[in-house]
Amino acid sequence: MDFEKLTIPEIHKQFHEGKTSAVELVERALEVIGKKEKDLGSFISLDREEALKAAEKVDKKIARGEELGILEGVPFALKANIVMKDKIATCGSQILENFVSPYDATVVKKLKEAGAIVIGRTNMDEFAMGSSTETSFYKKTRNPHDRTRVPGGSSGGSAVAVASGEVVFALGSDTAGSVRQPAAFCGVVGLKPTYGAISRYGLVAMASSLDQIGPITRNITDCVLVQRVIQGPDAYDSTCVKDKRNSSRYDLESIQNLGVKGLKIGVPQEYFEKGLDKKVKEKVEAVIKLLEKKGAKTEKVSLPHTDYAIATYYILSPAEVSSNLARYDGIRYGYSAMVDPDKKTDDLLSVYLESRKEGFGNEAKRRIMVGTYVLSSGYYDAYYLKAQKVRSLIRKDFESVFKKVDFLITPTTPTLAFKLGEKLDDPLQMYMSDVMTVPSSLAGVPTLSLPCGTIEKDDKKLPVGLQLIGNYFEEAKLFQVACAIEKLVNK
Ligand code: GLN
Numbered sequence: 001m002d003f004e005k006l007t008i009p010e011i012h013k014q015f016h017e018g019k020t021s022a023v024e025l026v027e028r029a030l031e032v033i034g035k036k037e038k039d040l041g042s043f044i045s046l047d048r049e050e051a052l053k054a055a056e057k058v059d060k061k062i063a064r065g066e067e068l069g070i071l072e073g074v075p076f077a078l079k080a081n082i083v084m085k086d087k088i089a090t091c092g093s094q095i096l097e098n099f100v101s102p103y104d105a106t107v108v109k110k111l112k113e114a115g116a117i118v119i120g121r122t123n124m125d126e127f128a129m130g131s132s133t134e135t136s137f138y139k140k141t142r143n144p145h146d147r148t149r150v151p152g153g154s155s156g157g158s159a160v161a162v163a164s165g166e167v168v169f170a171l172g173s174d175t176a177g178s179v180r181q182p183a184a185f186c187g188v189v190g191l192k193p194t195y196g197a198i199s200r201y202g203l204v205a206m207a208s209s210l211d212q213i214g215p216i217t218r219n220i221t222d223c224v225l226v227q228r229v230i231q232g233p234d235a236y237d238s239t240c241v242k243d244k245r246n247s248s249r250y251d252l253e254s255i256q257n258l259g260v261k262g263l264k265i266g267v268p269q270e271y272f273e274k275g276l277d278k279k280v281k282e283k284v285e286a287v288i289k290l291l292e293k294k295g296a297k298t299e300k301v302s303l304p305h306t307d308y309a310i311a312t313y314y315i316l317s318p319a320e321v322s323s324n325l326a327r328y329d330g331i332r333y334g335y336s337a338m339v340d341p342d343k344k345t346d347d348l349l350s351v352y353l354e355s356r357k358e359g360f361g362n363e364a365k366r367r368i369m370v371g372t373y374v375l376s377s378g379y380y381d382a383y384y385l386k387a388q389k390v391r392s393l394i395r396k397d398f399e400s401v402f403k404k405v406d407f408l409i410t411p412t413t414p415t416l417a418f419k420l421g422e423k424l425d426d427p428l429q430m431y432m433s434d435v436m437t438v439p440s441s442l443a444g445v446p447t448l449s450l451p452c453g454t455i456e457k458d459d460k461k462l463p464v465g466l467q468l469i470g471n472y473f474e475e476a477k478l479f480q481v482a483c484a485i486e487k488l489v490n491k
Contacts, residue, residue, distance in 0.1 A: 003028040004165025022055035022073030042160040046120035072115030092136035095359030105202020122157025152182030177437025179214040180449035184412035184465020195444030196241040199234030207320035261295030266405035270306035303397040315387035322371025330355025412465030
């Protein structure tokens, strides 16, 4: 058994055939983590005892010959901004260093009920702000394909945990690329579902009108299996869509077998222009050719407001960040300067100021400042309101293009994984690495990144990610196309 490569259906089969046990799998996961963690830094905390106990329960079920759910006994990891009862949820920040959650996020509750086993919480950029997993208060995470490079971010810990074989799948959160970009850099699958498909209850808010939880997996089938469990309405999240569009009853067999014949692929020109690495472009174009051979039709399309997406996002998201992060005041929960005898905290304002000064890192402070500025009276109309209007135009771009084509195909990122430290001191450069993932987040449409090959650089094989963008709640179509691509690329 090669634990580092096992997929969910293979695990299920092995349980049935008595070839492995849930305890053995958890032990293997912990062993791989023990071996690789020092180098990769993907985890912030581990749940050894609880994981082994949960595995024993699954093994008892197997011994009694009871029916097993498909996720039962499967070890997975949670990004550190998804809360779990009685466990810390640091969000990669010092300000939540000691915060223990009193409840389970809805996705955690659903996965626990499905019998999946949490191994631990993964490292992330502070409060999910970043594209490299270098801004965590705790550690930096490294790319398993080249340790001198970033894994992408902000869900870098989750992507690395899956790519390096530490767990079978992981959850990340994606506000504008944080599942897809690290998935692309690490050579795994990552889905940002339609906004409103998965409950955000228990996901610590960064920019609430954009945040979505998404699965990171070793292949498309696993992604469908996880998405099936975590998707759907939730009484605790009023933005989670309650009608029948939000159905997670994916038919795995048709997803795996329908192929792409007769489908119309849109190739948005704006994504293949300046700034795109030539080799990345060639890889994606090669896949487009393969799809054409399999009977898909391609059409060049345009999303004319793409150029404005980054600017729009970096006004709207800091605005929401500044509001969401206002709750960390040193009084209700999280780090408080009051506990430090050296800090002057004899009035309320000093408690706020000192706690926030100590507790937040630079990127969080930068966004709080920008966000407060664009929301302030006098600037609100010029920045925030204007950005909201541009967001509507970006959404309309997607709506009109989906009247003509079934889905869009683009690279996930303009370049391969960059070097650690390369963009850390240049926030604008860092922000630009999201140029291909931001627009679909602003529109709220589902988007999936999957590996489409590797490119050799400095004697290392670095993964290339391909992005599929679909119409609202058409995840099934994305899965179907992604399955076809997976087969073509792995031939
Ligand atoms: N990299 C983007 C940012 O820093 C997106 C982050 C995310 O998707 N959480 O805001």
